[in-house]
Amino acid sequence: MSTSRSRHRRLRAALTAASMGLATAVASLALPVALTAPQASAAGATELYLVTMDGPGLAAAPPGPATEIARWRIRAEQEALLARVGATQPVYRYSTALNGLALRLTAAEARDLVTAPGVALVEEAQVRRLAGRDLADDPARLSPGGARRGGQGVVVGLVDTGLDPDTPLFSATARVSRGARDRAPSCMPEPAWGPGWCTDKVVAGHWFVAGFGVDRLASRATLAPVDDVGHGTQVASIAAGNADVPVRVRGNEIGRYAGIAPDAQVAVYKACWTAPDPADDGCSTADLVAAIDRAVADGVDVLNLSVAGPPTLDTVELALLGAAEADVVVVAAAGGDAVGGTAHSSPWVTTVGAGTGTVRRGEVRLGGGTRLLGAMSSPGEPVRARVVRAADAAARGASRAAARRCEPGSLDTSVVAERVVLCERGGVGRVDKSQTVAEADGVGMVLVNTGAGDLSADLHAVPTVHLGADDGRRLMSWAASHPRGRVILSARPVTRAVPRVLEWSSTGSPAAAYPKPDVVAPGDGVLGAVPGGQGWQFLGGTSAAAAWVSGTAARLRAERGWSAAATRSAMVTTAEPLPAGVLDAGAGRVRVQAVDSPGLVLGVDPTDYRDWLDGERLGLNTPALVVRGEGTLTRTVTNVGRRARYFSTSAVGFDRHDVSVTPAAVRLGPGESARITVRVTRGEGTQEDGAVLLRGGAGTRTRLPLLVTR
Template identity: 55%
Template sequence: MRRLFLVRRQRSGGFVGETGMRQRAVAGALAAVLAAAVLAAGPATAAPPVDDLYLVTLVGPGTAGAAVPLPELLVATQLRAEQESVLTAVDAPAPVYRWTTALNGFAVRLTADQATRIGTDPRVSLVEKNAVRPLAGHPSAATVSSGRLQTRGGAGVVIGVVDSGVSPDRPVLSAVSGLGRAPDHFSGSCDTGEGWPATTCNRKLVGARWFVDGFGADRLRSTASLSPLDDDGHGTQVASIAAGNPGVTVRVHGERLGRYAGVAPQARLAVYKACWTAPDPDDDGCATADLVTAIDTATADGVDVLNLSVGGPAGFDTVERALLGADEAGVVTVGAAGNDRAADAAHASPWVTTVGAAAGPAREGDVVGADGRRYTGAMSATRPVGPARVVLAADVAAQGATRADARVCTPGSLDAARVAGRIVLCDRGVIGRIDKSAAVARADGVGMVLANVAPGNLAADFHSVPTVHVDRADGDSLRRWVRHHPTARMSLDPVGQVPAPPRVEPWSSPGDLAGAVVKPDVVATGSGVLGAVPPTGSDVDWDLASGTSAATAAVSGAAAVLVSRHPDWSADAVRSALATTARRLGSTAVLRSGAGRVDTDAALRPGLVYDVAAGDYRAWLEGDLQGDLNTPSILLSGDDDSTTRTITNVTDRRLYFSSSARGFSRHQVRVTPAAVRLGPGESATYTVTVGRTSVQPLDDGWVTWRGATGTMTRIPVVISR
């Protein structure tokens, strides 16, 4: 056994264990580096015509991962001098962005020939073109999630949100009393810009920055703001889910839906706008150059948790390397798995907690006829409607509107004389769902039935009139019944909230069996999650967020709660606690659900954690790690028969822990030693061995360590060989 102390990297003053004493060797190194910087100073020589923006990562870490006992400013100066030398070698122009904290690199405009030449420089480890990635939002698939209202959690912690900005005037994001201790390590600034004066930031919103050079200011939608102001709504929702203030009343279309709180309501927020809107919504997204710059800046600013609700490829690209640097600085990094079931989960790196989407609770309602017939669908409204006549939208077209327009309830297509006081059955498609109910409301209708015309999800959106959304089969049945009973009256009756089923949403991106580690790491509710939205001129200040974005925001909030409660834990200890205490989702495959659904309360008392020694991630990435990476999951493939892991006691007592291996149907799995006794802070290494059999190669299960005080620390195991 060995004793391992969990220490978070300091936010200032250099590196852990650094003393104030400067020896002559340090002074000599300082003089040498400053001399090199002077020689390399000045803009790079003029470059030939450029083609593309490239992201260039140099060999070795940024200041966050530097292992030399030198001041951070000195190391950064040395990195900049090296960058200038690399740029000069290919006659490159001045870079668009420089990075020295989370990684050592830059974004620069190069010709294809320059990019090829710079890629052969032995000082360069990666060159890739700038690309635009989508936010990990998804069309709403359920309704408001419920649960115990949190009023505390996250005090003293800053969550960095790399997204589409934020709308600072939302009450859920305002400076209120009860935020607890202020963060004393955060050094970020509040940038100005369109609609964003320097006074916008406050005790809740402690920092705001924006980065557009990668996306291009000339590619923006005309209504986009060159400032941290949210143009899309996504960033505001993510921020409110993670750290929205408690006790804010939620009202939508005159209905009171209860009170709101984010997962870590006392946490502060720092927003880094790197995602933008374009004239064509299909071109919206986040340029990788802007993302990397936001990650590098947030790391330098001293955020505790970094939320990246952005999809992307599963490789170890520049974005992932920047997130490695953030982890090396002690930041808990949390990323979205993505919403494409046909693609591998994004953020395949072991230093990122990758989050998939679990089903959320659904709010339902019934369409009820006088003869007792009943059609159940999704409904967010809490007040009933009717009995009232039901009309088919196609039959009540306004003068000048076509039946096709009326059938899908496009704005202005309905005849108010025939709609007033009635419930309108509208077909799904062509325009947005809530635009249909707005059209019904403008024609004085009292309710809407929204019917699918193809297989698809049911969404309990916030509609302008009470609405029940039914599937295609019920829609077809109801449509036939109304045609044969044109004077019949029906009611729309709220049923209430139905508990979430123990399953992963079908659109949530799964892990890769051939990947390096198990992904996603965990899941959280990713459908119908309530969040604040920017003002739109209507009375709706809230909306329902769905997608792995919403799930990621919830896990970022949970991480903030843990950091606040356990400031002595490392970032990887926090990530371990979130995973090892997650609740299993029945028999769902591990590569769909990871360790399971995050349970914040259980994560506060994990008993044991899987910590990662400083430098191990980088050594693993470079192929230099001796031994196994200490991840809170196991993926065995090829000829691997065994692997080792190290557990550390984070309780305040000396305890006995016993192990078990369960859930495997095709392999014999053994854990040795079977039991250990550990004092506070002590660690032990164990081995998981898989017996070779003639059965099918794919299998998964769990290795669990139970503590004498009832703690249960469980990790998923996937076997593929």
């Protein structure tokens, strides 16, 4: 019996045990595997299941007769499975990223399929949340976009909430058009997807809702690739929004915008939806797999998935494996506050955590020269005006509590007009509060935390400074004792935050086969466009960070034409190290300006991933390393420079373990490769992380993060 078949049989056996309620572990598998058991349900009741067949889909198949034979084989296998359960039509057929079906089954039928010949995985469809943080509570600081150029000829696929392309950020430009492919993904105009929106910039638009269910949609949801939420448009803006687009707030231009890869094309795959109750919003795994399957068939170069998930191998991860086999750079969000590891822990995905970005601060100046520092992104001249506590300005019929929080319609214009209003956080969104002040003719706002919380430099309807709880109490007390007091609100220069990983960004598991996350990128409020002509908002979370890295990958593929594995290697090995460990920060913060000069890259043949998963390969040539106790690892590095260079090797950052790298130096010509060996021979048994460093004669530094654990 082949190793692959043996693995699938073990997996099916584990799934069967789990379906009978047994506590079963599959310790021999290289990755933690989702042991999804068909749940008990009413007799005859059906649920939506994802069924994955053994072997790959058509993602890596070369064109020709062999591919057509494989296509017919996949179809025959799927038909045989449908016949086994007496089904006529599945909800979805998957044939590119993987070979599988989404279909409605009873619990008994699902249990039967778990042990059916040729079936690798059966799991019930789930609805997952986007990996962005709630705009009402996440920190928001104005972050710069990318350069004026980059990404020409590369297609970035975005599996998200859709896109509103009716903005200059997604119009066809001369550079985008010159880089357009002869063969591009399909983009079909629809009634809700306006004429002219399919351009050289927006080259695909598809939507997938059968898994989520049309009957579960909110009334504002649109059955088209158009974005109802804003998340997908913001993610696309960050990754590939056009360059030199003015950012205007209240009639003032505060800068010019560019995505990280402004000349890249975008392909839209809407698989995330809104429900009547926002708590039910999300993305069905059935729709996500369908979107990934279509994106791979369309031939995207980079695939962005800003959707959270479990730290286990499931159908979504297997679909992303198919994308990697098609030489797609797969970028996914690590998620926030995950327990037991990041989302997307598989080695074929570039998993991105969230770090700090740039900071815009402001101050409130009181009489007597007292200055209170907070967050502010308001452009223009300082605001000088009398101050009023919102609680003292309640409109007729509004409660004092509603006024204190500046809820819509709660403020009395006769009191608020021409004043700076002190509003407490909570109840409604931060920007909603400043809109309430603006509608009551106020000229400014100070937003005050009532407890521990972040400070956020939002784009408000009136100039606003956001203060912490202690300074907020001081200001409230001062205003109460100075009823005719005047304050000055003013912005301070933009600075870069101390680079660090944000506390809510998911961390990796020391038990994982390869350390995660791979890298971090700005995730504390990155500027992007929002739909419906509403201008600009900030996106926080690992969604924003993943979009940043997707844009970086698009720039690099356009500039160097490297494989997906080499592109990923360059982003990891040139990252800026952070004080946090490998399981918090991965290799560190992605550096957009450094990725095209890594000196050395580590390549992975796309077929190696499945061989490793099936147990036919012991390890992968990834840039991230892990040694358990004592052991030896090897990696193959390739010179991607234009000249022959010497590269020295060393291990750095280890105090409690003996780590050595051989050979001490290698000389490589352009395109030549060499193998290095990393040995951990002694340690105190505690976890420690550092790096393997390869210094090139031209000043390059190729840094491989290394985790030594028990």
